[in-house]
Each structure stands twice: as C-alpha cells, then as structure tokens.
Amino acid sequence: MSFNPLKERGVPLERQLRNWSELNSQPYDKDSIDPYSRCRVIVMNGIEVEAAMYSHQFSRHSANLELKRKLAMVRRVEQQQQKAVNWLIPGDESTLEVTIGFEQVAVDLTAWVAQAEPDPVMKRVYEFGLLEDFDHLYRYANLLDMTEPKKAAAIVGGLTEIMPGRPTILEHRHPHDDLRRPLNLYGSDPLSSLHALTIMCAEQQTMNFYMTIGNRPIEPIARGLYLEIGQIEEQHVTQYESLLDASATWCENLVVHEYNECYLYYSFMQTEVDPRLKALWELHLGMEIEHLRLACELMRDMDRRDPEAILPPEMPEPVTFRPNKEYVRKVLAEQVELTADELEFVPLSSLPKSHRYHQYQQAVHGKSSVPSEAVITEHEARKGGEYRLESEGPHPVEHLKMENAS
Numbered sequence: 001m002s003f004n005p006l007k008e009r010g011v012p013l014e015r016q017l018r019n020w021s022e023l024n025s026q027p028y029d030k031d032s033i034d035p036y037s038r039c040r041v042i043v044m045n046g047i048e049v050e051a052a053m054y055s056h057q058f059s060r061h062s063a064n065l066e067l068k069r070k071l072a073m074v075r076r077v078e079q080q081q082q083k084a085v086n087w088l089i090p091g092d093e094s095t096l097e098v099t100i101g102f103e104q105v106a107v108d109l110t111a112w113v114a115q116a117e118p119d120p121v122m123k124r125v126y127e128f129g130l131l132e133d134f135d136h137l138y139r140y141a142n143l144l145d146m147t148e149p150k151k152a153a154a155i156v157g158g159l160t161e162i163m164p165g166r167p168t169i170l171e172h173r174h175p176h177d178d179l180r181r182p183l184n185l186y187g188s189d190p191l192s193s194l195h196a197l198t199i200m201c202a203e204q205q206t207m208n209f210y211m212t213i214g215n216r217p218i219e220p221i222a223r224g225l226y227l228e229i230g231q232i233e234e235q236h237v238t239q240y241e242s243l244l245d246a247s248a249t250w251c252e253n254l255v256v257h258e259y260n261e262c263y264l265y266y267s268f269m270q271t272e273v274d275p276r277l278k279a280l281w282e283l284h285l286g287m288e289i290e291h292l293r294l295a296c297e298l299m300r301d302m303d304r305r306d307p308e309a310i311l312p313p314e315m316p317e318p319v320t321f322r323p324n325k326e327y328v329r330k331v332l333a334e335q336v337e338l339t340a341d342e343l344e345f346v347p348l349s350s351l352p353k354s355h356r357y358h359q360y361q362q363a364v365h366g367k368s369s370v371p372s373e374a375v376i377t378e379h380e381a382r383k384g385g386e387y388r389l390e391s392e393g394p395h396p397v398e399h400l401k402m403e404n405a406s
C-alpha cells in the first residue's frame, strides 16, 4: 500500500486550532501503558519541539513580513500539537522514570534507523551513538533502583536490555571529534535526510530535557549524573546535526521537517497499539499533510525549486519500535572499543597519548569523582551489587560481564 502525503488532502489550516480542553490530553496510565507507546510520545514531543524552534529560527532570519505571518500561523499549530502530545505524560511519572523512557527511545529508535539506513557510512554513525545511549540507560537504571527505589525493568517492559554499553566515562571526547561527514539533500537517498533529522530531534529533546530537569533532584549523585550525561547529549546533537546538509535553504529544510512529521505520524499510526494514541497520530497526520503542502508552496515560490526532488516518491517503510536485543549485542561485541578521531571511528587504544581526547578527558574528569562511575559503585555499596536486565544471557563483551548482581 503506497502513501504519498503530497497527493493527500490534509486538514485546512483554519480548522487546525483546538481549545484548551482538547489540548489538555488525558494522561496515560504509567503502569499499563505499552513501553513503546511511551517511546512514541517522547519522540513526537521532540519532533514538535524542533518544528516550533526551527520555525522561530527561520522567522528570525527573514525580514519578509508575509513569510513571517505564514510561519507564525503554522507554528501556533505545531505548539498546540506539542502540548497535546507532551501532556499525555502523567504527573505521577517521575522525572527519572521519564528519563528511562528517553534513553529507551535513544536505543530502540537509533537501532531501527541504523538497520533501515541505506548509506553504510551513516549507519556506522548511528551504531556508534547507539552504544553510548545504551550505557546511559544502564546508569540511570542504577540511579532509579537506588533512589526511588524502582526497577527500570518495569518501565522498559523487558523489551530492551539494561547493561553497560560504551562506558559513559569514556564517551567524553574533544568537540572537534564529534563532527561527521554531511549528506547531500539532492545526491543522497531522501530517507537518509529523514533519519538524520529524526535522530537529531530525539537527541536534541533529550539534551533540552536534561538541561532543564537535571537540577531537580536533591541527591548530589543524581544531579551529577544528569549533568554528566547532559554533556554527552550535547555531543550527540553535535554529531547528528552535522549529518544534515548545511547548504540546504531555509525553505528546503522546512519541507524536509514537514515531510518528516508526516512520515513519523504515519509510521506511528500504523504501529500504535493504544487506540487513543492512534487517533491522535492520525489527527496530527492530517494537519501535517497541510503543513507540508504549504512548505512546498513556499519552496516553489521562494527558491524556484521542485520539492519532489528532495522527497521520497512514496512513504518509506514505517519507523517501528520493536526489540533490538540481538542487534544491540552484535554492535556491542564489534564496536564497543571505538572512539572518534576527526571524522573517523577508530579503536580508543589506537589514539596516541598526545591526542586531544586525553587532554579533554583530563579537563573534565581531573581528580573528581565521575558520576557515571560513582552511581554504580554507590549502588553496589548500598545494594550489594549493580542493577542489570540481561534477558539474553551474559554480557557479550568479556570485560563488561557482571561481577556482582544485586
């Protein structure tokens, strides 16, 4: 069944505004929600935040009043969509519980994208990042078990394993080594642009979230962990945004943003198990089809270029949340030792002692205790071992196998 949003009729813009009670979504029940439904809410919130912020940046870079008015109108709707989506998260779900959801997104969304990515060079970038967020999930799970206390297994629902990835302490790299080779909007597969934008949005919202809520805990170890991992999310945003074609015009980028919103709502409408959420994804898809039409109109008027040249001929296969346990284990076994040197991934052991990686590590760790390590040793001290969820057997990497279970 092929679906092309350029050929569909969307909801007219003047009918897209909703009143307060329509926007104040009934939150989901945190104990019975499907873990991947929670993930879809987190992703779509990140996508809508980027939609609003991109539109603001576009407006700040244009003196054209007519254009600013058009952007402001669509942006108001993007903001309403963001509220309708993000207000699904219930108030009784703690910040740390939501954090586990964010890192589960980073694992299973990135794993999906890596496997669906047509460009082998980009695929390596996603696999590289995947192992880092996989480790964050493990560190936060130990914090959750220690402070709330609660088992992260109840949140990820056994769909995602929880064990060390590339140890967070080793992820801190000099900023110059976080940039990658960009794709080309007109030369690359259009799916590559959609993938890069999707992961960039998810990582950016994780970064924004930790920037804002990382100071809410009282326990110093929790505050330390959020600030340390928050700095890695900055690295991840730097990496993923560098994949995008920076020579694209504001209008071209707007078209890709709106198409990607259509793609994700379409994907989640296909795969959603919660009927209430499914109806919301469908409603928002209808709105995005109209946003896309308007963005294409702008691109034709302002750039004198054809939007179809940068978009897929029909919707790609739906972005799907599903367990990726075997795949993650394979990537762990093959790539956990990697770091980055300029644009390349190389074994950490191959870097000379004089490499800026070591200077950066010294600057940020120094003689300080490192929160991502301290959270494990403190968990061991308090609970007699670390917290893991290894449903498929022992860790695939010898030196990361568990010594003491709690």
Ligand SMILES: [Fe+2]
Pocket (backbone or CB within 6 Å): 048, 051, 077, 078, 081, 261, 288
């Ligand atoms: Fe939107």
Ligand SMILES: [Fe+2]
Pocket (backbone or CB within 6 Å): 103, 106, 132, 133, 136, 206, 229, 233
């Ligand atoms: Fe992360």
Ligand SMILES: [Fe+2]
Pocket (backbone or CB within 6 Å): 106, 133, 203, 206, 232, 233, 236
């Ligand atoms: Fe990340």
Ligand SMILES: [Fe+2]
Pocket (backbone or CB within 6 Å): 051, 078, 258, 261, 288, 291
């Ligand atoms: Fe939109």
